[in-house]
Amino acid sequence: MSEVYTVRRALLRDRCAAVGSAAAMVSRPANVRYLAGGAPPGAVLLLGPDEDVLVCPRAPTGDPVQGRTDDELRLALLPATDGDPVVAAADLATSSGAESLAVEEHDLTVARHRAMHAVAPRLRLADLGATVEQLRVVKDEEEIACLRIAAEITDQALGELLESILVGRTERHLALELERRLVDHGADGPAFSTSVATGPNSGQGRHRPSDRRVEEGDFLSVCLGANYRGYRCEIGRTFVIGTAPAAWQIDLYDLVFAAQRAGREALVPGAAYRDVDRAARHLLDSAGHGDGLAPWTGHGVGLEIDEDPQLAPAAMGKLDACVPVTVEPGVHLPGRGGVRIDDTLVVRPEADGGPELLTITTKELLAL
Amino acid sequence: MSEVYTVRRALLRDRCAAVGSAAAMVSRPANVRYLAGGAPPGAVLLLGPDEDVLVCPRAPTGDPVQGRTDDELRLALLPATDGDPVVAAADLATSSGAESLAVEEHDLTVARHRAMHAVAPRLRLADLGATVEQLRVVKDEEEIACLRIAAEITDQALGELLESILVGRTERHLALELERRLVDHGADGPAFSTSVATGPNSGQGRHRPSDRRVEEGDFLSVCLGANYRGYRCEIGRTFVIGTAPAAWQIDLYDLVFAAQRAGREALVPGAAYRDVDRAARHLLDSAGHGDGLAPWTGHGVGLEIDEDPQLAPAAMGKLDACVPVTVEPGVHLPGRGGVRIDDTLVVRPEADGGPELLTITTKELLAL
Structure with missing residues (x-):
């Protein structure tokens, strides 16, 4: 397992060498985790010319490293209680020449x-820029397996909610329950943060759950996702509550459904982000x-739940296979x-069956 | 209500003028909230020579400002979808001279x-440094009222947990329940993030809840707090599970209890942080x-849950009245x-009755 991290760090070292820097310091938490496996909060990774060091802040008590860490990494504990790991890393880099x-x-x-x-x-x-973020865009099958489990968990949680009584419960409670x-x-x-939006709030992407209660005739939109071993997926669905949906609700739903399907179908290797x-x-x-x-x-x-690529009108770049994205x-x-419909999918070549849908909860308009 | 924010901004403007800067930009989220009331995520506050502007990123959909905002602030919505509010603020500052x-x-x-x-x-x-953080140290009575309510909520949540069956449940579940x-x-x-730590994990400050189940004879330590209108408090308690505590448990508990009491009793206006x-x-x-x-x-x-002052061996400074701290x-x-005991208190002069204890759950060693 630790081999994965060694390979990733070697790749990064190559990129650094290509731009003339023999040493790099990675501080963004998700990047540290990507390159080192588990790391305590606040740790930074120093890729030296000779060896790699995970520089950790002194943990308040107990084991400084909760979670998995690559054993090949030397673990440097800062001596100073108030010391900043990035300062210690600069010091280490200098003394390593x-x-x-x-x-x-x-x-x-x-x-x-x-x-x-x-x-x-x-x-x-010097500036490392988004080099590590770029390495992270295409996932290996182990990473995709984690996302697949995250999506299964998410589908299960949502499925159970749909079987319960919803009318009269607040957005806040439904979010906590999920x-x-x-x-x-x-x-x-x-x-x-799980988003549950009812009635006039529905259809908003990152609506913060309020004390509004679910009412008959409401649209109810939810957006949630599981974190499984650090990997995060996302699903969004919109339902109508109680009676049969009104005509405007059906029309709006059909429109967003068609748009979401068009986006999903555009997910092929080589497609420009902006075209999707x-x-x-x-x-x-x-x-x-x-x-x-x-x-x-x-x-x-x-x-991270929101990482590269961004599927937006001005985005530059093209999709690769094995890139997981939301639509x-x-x-x-x-x-x-309003209505929002949100899936997590993995871009796959047509020969492999096209985009792999991870979040499989139905997208029919359910009246609950 | 909005007068509070106007006064705070006037104070900050005075401090800036004193160091020769007519304009300031506040970007740290808690500082923006302190000076502007509610603000959307990512908003920054520009204190101009003439007027103050809250520069907001364009929200994905709907109302850019969820939550309370000071009406006297002009709300500037960025035109560019990808624009960074700090860049727009620099632009605005220049054009205001x-x-x-x-x-x-x-x-x-x-x-x-x-x-x-x-x-x-x-x-x-130029560098504004921690000027706003310093303004935030001493709280007004409205802020303390929010902390008091946060503490009441916290005591209630903890009290209910103590009445339920604990043996056999996992740390993770107890944390979610709280x-x-x-x-x-x-x-x-x-x-x-609520911390629940059982058996060998107990006594660690920020232990991340695991799947370990509560067992007879365990120490159980919990650390939690409510966020009420943005104000955050903290309580930590340690209990023994089931049978009567062992001798080493009683001894350790008594020791930590005595240390915590000594810390609480040292909370007087004028006391050096390091002496507490x-x-x-x-x-x-x-x-x-x-x-x-x-x-x-x-x-x-x-x-914020962890803000100035820090009560630590090398900390510089002295306590003022109306400063809420944890011990x-x-x-x-x-x-x-192990054992951790944690309260939130407000420093008050002796004449007003000494330190005000906000988290009032008993600190007796309870066997649950």
Whole structure:
């Protein structure tokens, strides 16, 4: 297992060497986890010319490393109780003879960057940019297996909710219930804050659950996902409550459903990100809903719930096989509510059966 | 209500003027909330020479501002879907004639700082430092009222758990149950990830709940808190499960209890942070537990669960009245478990009755 991390670090070392930096420091938590396996909160990874070191803050008590770690990594515990691991890493890099160190400028604060410079004034701090994020875009089959389990757990939690009585319960309670069920089925936790939106709130992407209660005739939209071994998936569904749906509800649902299907069908290796977005977006646009749309209709998932690529009108790049993404168009009509339908899929070549749908809960319009 | 925020911003403007900066940009989320009331995620506050502007990212759909906002603030919505509010703020500052802008270097990443410089190359970016964090240390009575309610909710949630059957349940389930009860009693959510630690895990400060089940004879330590209107409190208690406690358990409990009481009693206006820490620490030290101790024995609470001051051996500064802090010494014996006792209190002058204890759940050693 630890071989995976060694290979990933070797890849990163090659990229660094290609831009002339023999040493790099990775501080963004998901990137550290990707390259080192488990790591305690606040740990940073130093890729030195000779060896790799995981620099950990001193944990308050007990074992500094909860969770899996790659045994090949030397574990450096900071001696100072208040010391910042990035400062210690700069110090280590200097003493190992490095002249320049590539750092994640999109993660490091100006203050920490200054503190590194102060302790190692001769160390040239370069920018590693989003190199590790780019390595993370295409997943290996082990990562996809984790996402598949995360999606199974998510489908189970949602399925159970649908069998319970919903009318009269608040958004907040339904969200908590979903999160409990995720953990019941083996999730390490929710992948992100569960969103439950009723009536006029429905159809909004990241609506924060309120004390509004589910009423007859409401649209109910939910968005949830499990975190399984660090890998996060996402599902979004919209239902109608109680009686048969109204005509406007059926029309709106059919429209968003068609847009979401178009987005899913556009997921082929080599497709431009913006074309996938356009496939879903243009249907909503032509129906006159262009103005209120979210700036993206999907995004990558993995160790973070929102990672590269972004499926958006101005996004540059093309899909590869084995990239897991969401497809999640939605329409919200102010004061009335709306519909969002959201799946997690893995891009696969046509020869392998096309996009692999991970979240398999039905997308029929259910009246609950 | 909005007057509070106006006064706070005026205070900050005075501090900025004192160091020669007519404009400031606040980006740290808790600081933005402190100065502006409710603000959407990612919003930054620009304190201009003439007016204050809350620069918000374009929300995916619906109302850009969920939650309370000060009406006196002009709300600037970014036109670009991908635009970063800090870049827009730099642009705004320049066009309002500012020559320098104080920013929070401990919050801003190097990449964002560079992007601000690129869009406004003639704007001198200075460091605001922890100015807003310092303003936040002493709370007003309205803030303390929120903390008091947060503590009441927390006590209720914990009290209900104590009445239920515990043996055989996992740490993870107990933690979720506590979080559900917090919300049931009116919390906006948990103030931080609830920690439940059993048997050999007990006594560790931020232990992440595992699948270990509660067993007879275990120590059980819990740490939880409610978030009420943004204000976060914390309580930690340790219990024994089932039979009467063993002698070593009683001894360890009595020791930590004495240390925690000493820390609480040291909370008087004018006391040095380090002296409060020492009051609690030296008892544990002299009993031979110095090595495994956490680097602090308490910290401020408010809009963040861990804010200034830190009660630690090297901390500089003295307590003021109306500063809410935790007192939370603990001892963890590797392989056996341990005890942590944690309260949230508000520093008050002796004439007002001394420290106000917000978390009132009993600290007797309960056998459950």
